[in-house]
Amino acid sequence: TTLASHHYTSHTSTIQYSAVQYIMNGLYAVAGATGAIGRSLCHKILANGATPLLIGRSADKLSALNDELGGSCPVISDVDFSSPQEAGAKLTAELKGQNLSGLAYAVGSITLKPLRGCKPTDFVDS
Numbered sequence: 001t002t003l004a005s006h007h008y009t010s011h012t013s014t015i016q017y018s019a020v021q022y023i024m025n026g027l028y029a030v031a032g033a034t035g036a037i038g039r040s041l042c043h044k045i046l047a048n049g050a051t052p053l054l055i056g057r058s059a060d061k062l063s064a065l066n067d068e069l070g071g072s073c074p075v076i077s078d079v080d081f082s083s084p085q086e087a088g089a090k091l092t093a094e095l096k097g098q099n100l101s102g103l104a105y106a107v108g109s110i111t112l113k114p115l116r117g118c119k120p121t122d123f124v125d126s
Contacts, residue, residue: 053075055079076090
């Protein structure tokens with residue numbers, strides 16, 4: 001890890017803080033890699049020195065994301081997380097015993113509105 005210190009001064013206050021930047025290594029699986037959150041995570045993982053394993057349903061979208069990331073990321077496509085047993089079996093077979101350093105599950109969508117405005121069906125349909 002590396003430590004960076006920052007100092008901010010305005011006319012009303014002074015704020016000091018330290019940020020820890022982690023140097024990562026290994027393979028990090030990102031399920032739902034082509035969505036907004038998954039894509040952002042893949043970029044962050046790569047920027048911090050590790051390799052994202054791109055996982056999703058669409059081979060075309062995963063290939064485009066891999067190109068965007070430089071073309072060297074492993075890809076597992078046609079994974080449907082609506083059946084956890086099938087998804088787990090496919091991932092196990094594709095990984096062939098390779099260890100993961102981490103997993104991000106960014107599959108699906110969420111309702112983006114205030115909770116007080118949500119109905120039960122908003123969560124079922126998400």
